[in-house]
Amino acid sequence: MKSKKPFVLLSSTGLFIGVLLMILSACSENKEAEAKNYLGPEGIPVSQEMIAELTSPPNVPGPTGRRKAKKLIVNMEVLEEEGEMTDGVKYVYWTFGGSVPGSFIRTKIGDEVEFHLKNHPDNKLPHNIDLHAVTGPGGGATSSFVAPGHETQFSFKVLNPGLYVYHCATAPVGMHIANGMYGLILVEPEEGLPPVDKEYYVMQGDFYTKGENGDRGLQPFDMKKAVDEDADYVVFNGKVGSLTGDNAITANVGETIRLYVGNGGPNLVSSFHVIGEIFDVVRVEGGDLINENVQTTLVPAGGAAIVEFKVDVPGTFILVDHSIFRAFNKGALGMLKVQGEENKKIYSGKQEEGVYQPEGSGIQEMPVDKGVAQTEETAKSLQEKMEFGKATYMRTCFACHQAEGQGIPNAFPPLAKSDYLNADLNRAIDIVLHGKTGEITVNGEKYNSVMTKQDLTDEEVANVLTYIYNSWGNSKKEVTTSMVANRRNTH
Ligand SMILES: [Cu+2]
Numbered sequence: 001m002k003s004k005k006p007f008v009l010l011s012s013t014g015l016f017i018g019v020l021l022m023i024l025s026a027c028s029e030n031k032e033a034e035a036k037n038y039l040g041p042e043g044i045p046v047s048q049e050m051i052a053e054l055t056s057p058p059n060v061p062g063p064t065g066r067r068k069a070k071k072l073i074v075n076m077e078v079l080e081e082e083g084e085m086t087d088g089v090k091y092v093y094w095t096f097g098g099s100v101p102g103s104f105i106r107t108k109i110g111d112e113v114e115f116h117l118k119n120h121p122d123n124k125l126p127h128n129i130d131l132h133a134v135t136g137p138g139g140g141a142t143s144s145f146v147a148p149g150h151e152t153q154f155s156f157k158v159l160n161p162g163l164y165v166y167h168c169a170t171a172p173v174g175m176h177i178a179n180g181m182y183g184l185i186l187v188e189p190e191e192g193l194p195p196v197d198k199e200y201y202v203m204q205g206d207f208y209t210k211g212e213n214g215d216r217g218l219q220p221f222d223m224k225k226a227v228d229e230d231a232d233y234v235v236f237n238g239k240v241g242s243l244t245g246d247n248a249i250t251a252n253v254g255e256t257i258r259l260y261v262g263n264g265g266p267n268l269v270s271s272f273h274v275i276g277e278i279f280d281v282v283r284v285e286g287g288d289l290i291n292e293n294v295q296t297t298l299v300p301a302g303g304a305a306i307v308e309f310k311v312d313v314p315g316t317f318i319l320v321d322h323s324i325f326r327a328f329n330k331g332a333l334g335m336l337k338v339q340g341e342e343n344k345k346i347y348s349g350k351q352e353e354g355v356y357q358p359e360g361s362g363i364q365e366m367p368v369d370k371g372v373a374q375t376e377e378t379a380k381s382l383q384e385k386m387e388f389g390k391a392t393y394m395r396t397c398f399a400c401h402q403a404e405g406q407g408i409p410n411a412f413p414p415l416a417k418s419d420y421l422n423a424d425l426n427r428a429i430d431i432v433l434h435g436k437t438g439e440i441t442v443n444g445e446k447y448n449s450v451m452t453k454q455d456l457t458d459e460e461v462a463n464v465l466t467y468i469y470n471s472w473g474n475s476k477k478e479v480t481t482s483m484v485a486n487r488r489n490t491h
């Protein structure tokens with residue numbers, strides 16, 4: 001509901017007037033100002049150094065207000081951690097700063113950001129970061145690639161105001177994003193955004209699990225469903241219920257709210273809507289364009305929007321992706337709880353909290369347990385072994401050794417045309433059964449890393465190795481279940 005016209009200072013207009021005044025007053029101003037107007041944001045000088053405040057969702061760091069551009073140090077740590085998608089459903093999230101979405105970064109136009117990306121030593125995979133607010137190749141991705149136990153550093157100057165997505169861009173990119181590696185970085189205009197009473201950070205993401213929605217236990221990522229865009233969960237802030245019940249965001253009647261809404265995807269576009277509210281202002285796609293009096297705004301995958309509204313009456317307002325099955329059946333539902341005096345003129349009703357959650361928190365009852373299945377049958381022909389082996393590979397080995405067995409330089413050795421693999425079949429079986437540490441040389445390149453023990457049945461090991469040996473130019477050996485059982489019992 002609208003109270004007053006939002007005041008908007010288009011920074012380009014401001015700049016234009018600034019330039020005009022400069023010309024009229026016929027120079028003699030200080031050199032800094034001249035450089036700035038001549039070069040645009042690139043010329044904005046930075047004073048002092050400052051450590052960026054980073055917040056986890058739904059919190060947002062304090063406004064930059066009227067502060068000058070600074071050298072802003074961002075310390076971001078990548079953590080791979082098990083978390084809960086919903087009651088009884090576990091998922092291993094890959095995160096920027098330990099949360100999904102990752103820590104919110106708030107900058108001001110002209111800031112020189114010195115970005116430190118740390119990959120925790122307990123992590124299994126290399127990562128990097130592509131910030132859409134960066135002007136430069138890969139948005140920082142190539143400069144920030146970092147292996148577990150290492151740290152990288154790069155800098156950039158923020159030149160364009162707006163709300164931007166950042167995400168991991170390490171291959172397979174879709175998988176890193178699907179596991180939660182995204183967040184928002186805000187670049188405030190010189191004069192700052194107009195003040196509001198409450199600001200919150202909400203980011204949508206779609207998740208793909210081996211089991212169906214609600215299947216219990218630790219659910220691995222499902223590549224096939226991700227490729228097919230067949231999401232099991234569509235959620236705000238990383239999990240079902242992150243913004244409902246006690247986790248709801250709050251406000252008081254009469255306050256103005258600003259939501260920084262992002263969409264990490266990887267696949268789905270969000271039709272963002274707040275049930276019972278009208279956005280007084282939408283900063284469309286997080287840019288300079290302002291739309292007013294909007295019911296639902298599109299937030300593209302890898303994009304954002306800023307929505308602002310005043311709350312006039314108390315009650316629970318439901319945040320949804322208005323592709324509505326996602327809200328009621330897959331988790332894309334949050335709550336804004338507003339307290340205060342009723343205003344019968346604006347709304348007369350009879351209100352019921354939670355009225356919009358008739359089907360619970362996004363979990364549908366699934367009568368049969370499909371948790372296991374899949375590899376229970378026994379493969380008979382070589383072709384079947386290849387098929388089952390490929391499924392195991394895509395589920396278990398693929399994250400490190402990559403889709404075509406090509407590996408990742410300096411991190412994961414190739415399985416394609418691997419001289420190490422082809423030289424000794426029993427050794428390969430042992431590696432899959434027990435893991436591997438210490439230096440090895442594969443195709444002339446040295447690796448000294450850790451492959452954890454893979455929790456697979458003898459048949460799964462036989463099938464996955466048969467698949468690998470019969471793919472990508474390897475030596476076409478067939479591995480049987482009894483060969484694996486024999487190694488397991490004797491080594
Ligand atoms: Cu990553």
